[in-house]
Amino acid sequence: MTIETAQWGMTGRDQNGVMPAVGAHTPPDEALTPDEVSHQPAEKARVDMAANFDTLTALEAESIHIFREVAGEFERPVILFSGGKDSTVLLHLAVKAFWPAPLPFPVLHVDTGHNFQEVLDFRDRMVEKYNLRLHVASVEDYIADGRLEERPDGIRNPLQTVPLLDAISEHRFDAVFGGGRRDEERSRAKERIFSLRNAFGQWDPKKQRPELWNLYNGRHSPGEHVRVFPLSNWTELDIWRYIARDNVELCPIYYAHDREVYQRDGMWLAPGPWGGPRENESLETRSVRYRTVGDGSTTGAVLSDASDNFAILAEVAASRLTERGATRGDDRVSEAAMEDRKREGYF
Known part of the structure; x- marks a missing residue:
């Protein structure tokens, strides 16, 4: 038995002995025969696999x-x-x-x-x-x-x-x-x-x-x-890359839009049934979006012009704060909140 034949015989694995991802498969009309597999350059096989199996x-x-x-x-x-x-x-x-x-x-x-x-x-x-x-x-x-x-x-x-x-x-x-x-x-x-x-x-x-x-x-x-x-x-960043790749429909609040907001404790909050600005706080209309969504009384927006997935990807990649750390007031009660x-x- 040749090495190539032995590799082909490993059920469920490719010619490199690697199990494919769940849901990943080669379409039937593109499948290779055992003979074709044995003649595929190893380097090309590795490159193809890397291209098809990303993070x-x-x-x-x-x-x-x-x-x-x-x-x-x-x-x-x-x-x-x-x-x-x-x-x-x-x-x-x-x-x-x-x-x-x-x-x-x-x-x-x-x-x-x-x-x-x-x-x-x-x-x-x-x-x-x-x-x-x-x-x-x-x-x-x-x-x-x-x-x-x-x-x-x-x-x-x-x-x-x-x-x-x-x-x-x-x-x-x-x-x-x-x-x-x-x-x-x-x-x-x-x-x-x-x-x-x-x-x-x-x-x-x-x-x-x-x-x-x-x-x-x-x-x-x-x-x-x-x-x-x-x-x-x-x-x-993975979440937003996946949203862009799979064209996942999202709530529009995650994309830049004009909204009345006021600033409190370093966060831009929106008025609503939960309350609004205090005496020393004033409403402003700003272009904002939400990185995370929770209770309206404690979830802050971020100033942003990112109105599509790719603009948001660039914005998230440049951020040095997690979405909860930047916009969730209820997590600021204590380090162990x-x-x-x-x-x-x-x-």
């Missing part, structure tokens, strides 16, 4: 593998979908993972009542586009009936934890997909892709499980659930 392809393959792993291992998964860019990419990957079959699990939005209207409209449009089953847990309802109290600062992001955990318990979800990325914030940087939450929905960083290669441990006891983060290894919330059951 985005690898990240996409990993995320799709995670979605399929969860679908096979858990009974009642759900995707957290807010209409933001990360959850939109997450939804796009989930649809790809099971296409042409419909998405086999529902989506959940924890609505603070302080969301930008453009984001809610986009959420509803995506639900209709993909014929999704949408569950909404409303912070506003919890405040109205006394189960939660409004915070003195008016910020509602921390109030999402109780409605989230109640929704998980009510619908008996055992796996909850989130769009968190490790480059966003330090507590997310150390969290596993499969993140076990106890019966109270709490996270203990000291009890995380090892994750070797692409092996994930979804074992959990009754009452516990697992948070799953398929975008863990993506960066903000996000970890403290996650320990209580937050996203």
Whole structure:
């Protein structure tokens, strides 16, 4: 047996012994015969493989593998979908993972009542586009009936934890997909892709499980659930490169537009039902866009003229601040603000 024949016989691998990415394949009319493979120059094969297997392809393959792993291992998964860019990419990957079959699990939005209207409209449009089953847990309802109290600062992001955990318990979800990325914030940087939450929905960083290669441990006891983060290894730049490559539809709030804003604590905030400028603050009409979208009372815009994906790519590549560090007031409470919330059951 020749070396070439032995290489060809490695099922599922190419002539270099490499497994292809999930979803990656050579179209039938372009497939090579074993004889043709044996005469391909090794250098050309390496160049071709590198051209067809870039970073985005690898990240996409990993995320799709995670979605399929969860679908096979858990009974009642759900995707957290807010209409933001990360959850939109997450939804796009989930649809790809099971296409042409419909998405086999529902989506959940924890609505603070302080969301930008453009984001809610986009959420509803995506639900209709993909014929999704949408569950909404409303912070506003919890405040109205006394189960939660409004915070003195008016910020509602921390109030999402109780409605989230109640929704998980009510619908008996055992796996909850989130769009968190490790480059966003330090507590997310150390969290596993499969993140076990106890019966109270709490996270203990000291009890995380090892994750070797692409092996994930979804074992959990009754009452516990697992948070799953398929975008863990993506960066903000990866997200925007993927949006540009796959032409992913996004909420228009992420692109430059004219908006009335006022400056507070170094952030450009927009007025809304959550409040507006104070006595020493004045409204200005500026060209802005949002790098991240959350509670309108604490999410700042950035001054920008980037109105398309490629302009945003250039802008993000030049930035020296993460999107949360630059625009999320609720993360400025303390250095451990996000970890403290996650320990209580937050996203």
